[in-house]
Amino acid sequence: MSDFHYKNGELYTENVPVKTLAEQYGTPLYVYSAAHLRTQAGQLKTTLSQHLPADANAPLICFACKANSNIAVLDLLKQEGLGTDIVSLGEYTRARQAGISPDKIVFSGVGKTDTEIETVLKNGIHQINVESEPELERIARIAEKHKITAPVAFRFNPDVDAKTHAKITTGKHENKFGLTRDALIALYQKADAHAFIAPKGITSHIGSQLTAVTPFKDAFTRMRDLVEMLRAMDMPVTRIDIGGGLGITYTDETPPDLDDYARMVAEIIAPLGTQIILEPGRFIAGNCGILVSQVVHVKQGEKKHYLILDAGMNDLARPSIYDAYHPVMPVLENKAAEHIAYDIVGPVCETGDTFGKNIPLPVMEEDDFVAMTSSGAYGFVMASNYNTRPLPAEILVDGDTHKLIRRRQTVDDILALEIDI
Numbered sequence: 001m002s003d004f005h006y007k008n009g010e011l012y013t014e015n016v017p018v019k020t021l022a023e024q025y026g027t028p029l030y031v032y033s034a035a036h037l038r039t040q041a042g043q044l045k046t047t048l049s050q051h052l053p054a055d056a057n058a059p060l061i062c063f064a065c066k067a068n069s070n071i072a073v074l075d076l077l078k079q080e081g082l083g084t085d086i087v088s089l090g091e092y093t094r095a096r097q098a099g100i101s102p103d104k105i106v107f108s109g110v111g112k113t114d115t116e117i118e119t120v121l122k123n124g125i126h127q128i129n130v131e132s133e134p135e136l137e138r139i140a141r142i143a144e145k146h147k148i149t150a151p152v153a154f155r156f157n158p159d160v161d162a163k164t165h166a167k168i169t170t171g172k173h174e175n176k177f178g179l180t181r182d183a184l185i186a187l188y189q190k191a192d193a194h195a196f197i198a199p200k201g202i203t204s205h206i207g208s209q210l211t212a213v214t215p216f217k218d219a220f221t222r223m224r225d226l227v228e229m230l231r232a233m234d235m236p237v238t239r240i241d242i243g244g245g246l247g248i249t250y251t252d253e254t255p256p257d258l259d260d261y262a263r264m265v266a267e268i269i270a271p272l273g274t275q276i277i278l279e280p281g282r283f284i285a286g287n288c289g290i291l292v293s294q295v296v297h298v299k300q301g302e303k304k305h306y307l308i309l310d311a312g313m314n315d316l317a318r319p320s321i322y323d324a325y326h327p328v329m330p331v332l333e334n335k336a337a338e339h340i341a342y343d344i345v346g347p348v349c350e351t352g353d354t355f356g357k358n359i360p361l362p363v364m365e366e367d368d369f370v371a372m373t374s375s376g377a378y379g380f381v382m383a384s385n386y387n388t389r390p391l392p393a394e395i396l397v398d399g400d401t402h403k404l405i406r407r408r409q410t411v412d413d414i415l416a417l418e419i420d421i
Contacts, residue, residue: 004371040283063280068377072403108203121146128152128153156179159180202240208247211253242265242278287373288376291311292371293369307370308346311372327373329373341358342359
């Protein structure tokens with residue numbers, strides 16, 4: 001996270017002091033680095049272009065909106081040439097409001113409703129990723145009703161173990177996602193025979209936060225074999241969506257080498273001559289953000305020192321859901337100070353409201369600020385109003401400047417949605 005660094009003992013996001021942002025906008029506060037978003041998008045585009053054939057169409061990179069759906073973030077990535085992978089009508093609306101063209105939007109997810117399907121067909125979509133036979137039947141019914149041809153790709157479940165957390169693996173047969181090879185072939189043929197369905201290709205996504213390249217290689221190989229089988233049956237296959245899943249470093253993880261990944265795409269997928277679509281999320285946004293929080297109390301327990309923050313599990317859910325750890329940095333660094341091992345906790349009435357245990361930090365006091373790093377993906381988007389706690393604000397830093405890209409929610413905002421009976 002080079003875009004977050006200390007200068008004269010003070011934490012900065014690019015060229016802006018984090019303490020200044022915390023004092024101006026309050027905490028909890030999400031802070032994002034525009035430079036990091038641009039760097040990650042550019043690195044992925046450049047590395048792919050170095051390995052793919054020069055005459056190949058540039059891959060369509062569709063940022064996974066579910067990782068960070070703030071419209072300002074989507075707009076920045078649009079300016080870098082990226083599209084969006086969406087999983088709901090709300091995300092589709094965000095993408096369109098950010099100015100992303102429909103021909104750069106891919107619609108994933110297992111439970112698309114009539115309203116969602118109808119809306120994207122009427123307003124434009126690059127493709128709808130089909131997950132099941134009932135979903136194909138629903139799309140066909142709606143497409144025929146409106147006399148609109150639906151571009152679809154079929155999600156292949158290759159039964160590959162992604163070697164990641166059980167709650168974010170998606171490519172095993174016991175997961176709810178996608179179709180087996182034989183089921184996919186049958187549906188592809190059915191779609192090809194339908195007057196208002198245009199089968200474009202296949203898609204697969206085997207999981208998130210992958211740190212090994214072997215699962216990718218296994219999945220890509222099985223996708224290639226499936227495409228060859230479909231073409232042998234005279235089925236049209238013009239697109240292959242290889243999903244996302246590239247991991248990042250939170251603490252000591254070693255992400256897949258991007259050159260190795262790109263070489264696999266070039267060697268296994270590119271020779272098929274299709275459009276290549278990618279759906280990265282965490283890789284682009286994970287290390288672009290921090291969650292800034294203020295110390296409410298320093299509590300000395302019988303056996304523990306507790307650092308009680310104003311941010312809770314409702315603001316950053318990953319530690320409570322996935323047992324994830326986001327490294328904690330003091331906003332004002334004091335290397336000479338005594339270090340104490342703290343259990344870092346929030347104010348929510350759950351024991352699971354814990355960000356880390358036995359974390360060594362300089363001696364902390366009330367009102368000090370800390371930053372939980374690697375919070376740019378699956379941070380704010382998973383936040384909730386549990387305990388009737390308002391959602392935090394979001395800030396985008398770009399060099400020497402910053403702007404508020406989501407104001408802090410208030411309790412009145414929450415209550416305004418309820419009906420007075």
